[in-house]
Structures are given as structure tokens and as C-alpha cells.
Amino acid sequence: MTGEDRVPGDPRDDAGDEAGGDPACWLARVCPDCGRVADRDPPTRCAGCGRPLLPA
Numbered sequence: 001m002t003g004e005d006r007v008p009g010d011p012r013d014d015a016g017d018e019a020g021g022d023p024a025c026w027l028a029r030v031c032p033d034c035g036r037v038a039d040r041d042p043p044t045r046c047a048g049c050g051r052p053l054l055p056a
């Protein structure tokens, strides 16, 4: 650990590459029952209602 945690430059300067990302990435995390977005990629469970979230 040298304290070099930051990405060089302002992330907003980098728009077009990783900024924004693919909507499909987080759409898979949205619970169809309650609409809550899971904290991690499926397969996982909805933290709100416990419904299993499966990869598309």
C-alpha cells in the first residue's frame, strides 16, 4: 500500500469508456417484485424481499 488509491485524472473526463457502463449490467440486479437494486451481480437474493435474482 503506497496510498495510490486514486485513478489518474478525473473519472468524468473519461466518459465514453467505462463511465455509464452498460445498462444491462445493473438491470439484471433489479428485483422484478419490489424494484430494489441488489448490491451485487446475480446470482444473489433481493435484499428487500428475498427473491432469488438469477443472471439473464
Ligand SMILES: [Zn+2]
Pocket: 031, 032, 033, 034, 035, 036, 046, 047, 048, 049, 050, 051
Ligand atoms: Zn425484491
